[in-house]
Amino acid sequence: MGNKGKVARAKKRKFMGNQFSEPKFRSSPNTDTSGEEPILDTDTYRTESASARKIRNNNVDLDVQESNGDISKAFILMNAEILCSFFRTTMRCYDCGELGITCELSDMKHGFYYELLLNCDKCNWCSKVQSSHQSTSNGHKEINLRMVSFVRSLGLGYSALENFSLYTNCPRPMSKKCYQSTFSKIHAASKEVAEESMVRAAEEVKTLRGKGDPNSRSSDTEFVDCNVSLDGTWQRRGHSSHHGVVTAISVETGKCLDSEIMSNICKGCQFWEKNKKVDEAGYMKWKLDHPLACKANHKGSAGAMESVGSVRIFSRSEEQRGLRYTEYLGDGDAAAFRKVSEFCPYGEDVEIKKLECVGHVQKRCGTRLRRLKNENKTRKLEDGKGLGGAGRLTDKKIDTLQNYYGFAIRHNAGNLDNMKAAVRAVLPHVASTEANKMHDLCAEGPNSWCKYKADPENYKHKNGLPLAVVGVRCEQYSQQACARKDDSRLYHAAYKTKESTKKRRKVLRAIRKGFQDKATEAEGDLYSAGGH
Numbered sequence: 001m002g003n004k005g006k007v008a009r010a011k012k013r014k015f016m017g018n019q020f021s022e023p024k025f026r027s028s029p030n031t032d033t034s035g036e037e038p039i040l041d042t043d044t045y046r047t048e049s050a051s052a053r054k055i056r057n058n059n060v061d062l063d064v065q066e067s068n069g070d071i072s073k074a075f076i077l078m079n080a081e082i083l084c085s086f087f088r089t090t091m092r093c094y095d096c097g098e099l100g101i102t103c104e105l106s107d108m109k110h111g112f113y114y115e116l117l118l119n120c121d122k123c124n125w126c127s128k129v130q131s132s133h134q135s136t137s138n139g140h141k142e143i144n145l146r147m148v149s150f151v152r153s154l155g156l157g158y159s160a161l162e163n164f165s166l167y168t169n170c171p172r173p174m175s176k177k178c179y180q181s182t183f184s185k186i187h188a189a190s191k192e193v194a195e196e197s198m199v200r201a202a203e204e205v206k207t208l209r210g211k212g213d214p215n216s217r218s219s220d221t222e223f224v225d226c227n228v229s230l231d232g233t234w235q236r237r238g239h240s241s242h243h244g245v246v247t248a249i250s251v252e253t254g255k256c257l258d259s260e261i262m263s264n265i266c267k268g269c270q271f272w273e274k275n276k277k278v279d280e281a282g283y284m285k286w287k288l289d290h291p292l293a294c295k296a297n298h299k300g301s302a303g304a305m306e307s308v309g310s311v312r313i314f315s316r317s318e319e320q321r322g323l324r325y326t327e328y329l330g331d332g333d334a335a336a337f338r339k340v341s342e343f344c345p346y347g348e349d350v351e352i353k354k355l356e357c358v359g360h361v362q363k364r365c366g367t368r369l370r371r372l373k374n375e376n377k378t379r380k381l382e383d384g385k386g387l388g389g390a391g392r393l394t395d396k397k398i399d400t401l402q403n404y405y406g407f408a409i410r411h412n413a414g415n416l417d418n419m420k421a422a423v424r425a426v427l428p429h430v431a432s433t434e435a436n437k438m439h440d441l442c443a444e445g446p447n448s449w450c451k452y453k454a455d456p457e458n459y460k461h462k463n464g465l466p467l468a469v470v471g472v473r474c475e476q477y478s479q480q481a482c483a484r485k486d487d488s489r490l491y492h493a494a495y496k497t498k499e500s501t502k503k504r505r506k507v508l509r510a511i512r513k514g515f516q517d518k519a520t521e522a523e524g525d526l527y528s529a530g531g532h
Contacts, residue, residue: 075143077168093120094127111174113141140182144174148182201255202321208252223318227251227327227355230313230336232306239303246309251329257321260309266296307339314345329355344513348506362406369398381468393469401430407449420486425450431465
């Protein structure tokens, strides 16, 4: 009864697909024929992660040996009672040489930085010991910088430091004002380092393009044409977040070239909207200085952040990075690409091409199959059984179909006819059993990806899909209907690529651009900082 009103939240699936690459697959009669999955040839396909490649290219040693003995520069947690007992029973006074050194905290305390007072009971000798060094660059204590960086790396804030002090029985941390000051210094330094890293990544792309492709540089400009992968993410799921970020990553190097942080709210604006009548003088002073520091740089929905951020990244790529992003690799969402194309950041003569991520196309296949299974849980098929269950459309079978679908696309890149044939062969191949072998559409020959065609005598089928789950078999008329749909799509694609159609699109784009310019002139800039 307690869970009756609760709505089950769908589990977020972890996607392990490869983005816009063409790995080489191997399949031969000598390989194991008991499995269902295509086998990757690790000799020809780059198997290391993108993070490992980037660190390796920067000459960073990944095999760091952990030192268990030298702790001279480390911070350790220690019970103060044990430390005081050690001084009292073991340490001798520097002046009189007697035991009995007392240890206590002084009034000098800044956050997690403490100053210990050492006093001798026998004489007047005293000394001070600091628990942390002071940073030479900004004046903050090193331990405080590390603790603030620690909680921020977890996505937490000041309350996390309070909880840390609570559970470790430490004195309360620095004040909230000191925490904000420390965090501002860390944020400024991190932002500067990130900008330098992105500039170096852009220079690396220029070097690679300049050496590998002499035609990549435009004849009348100093800009370099390259391809990027753009994607957006949000602080919360469901496109209801107030904060988001759009990143542009080089397809060639895998390094971030630019980013745009988006927000449609500002805490300062919210505070003064509620308290402007309480302190009118303070509100007017804040209003004069705030527009340049306002955090709200987006006016609109959370879903539109990716499109707006992509346009901003493209619009400043020439000035800040010296690059032109002429090839756009997206995750299948055409809204951002359409906005960038309509904006024409590099003029009417430079066309931005859309590259499809094979991994996301493969993922959508699995997503639709799982949706189909969930929407037909109670439906009975021709054999009187449901769509899911043992021996039916299980999650494992969906993963198998998804993997074969992606394999068919990657393995036949550049050959549309072979790609269509391979995709059509996936479903009957997976549904085949010893009693009902449906490999007519699979590729022939000993090097075929279909292990049955490679070695029909020794191949043993696993549990296939029942015909009731498969639905309509790929008979003559079904194939003809699919072929007609494919021909229609090809006709429309060819029509869109005609020169006359492109010229017409330029005319319509110019008309829309003129309308947008007039609207912007009349309404003002709706996306600038503080423009609300």
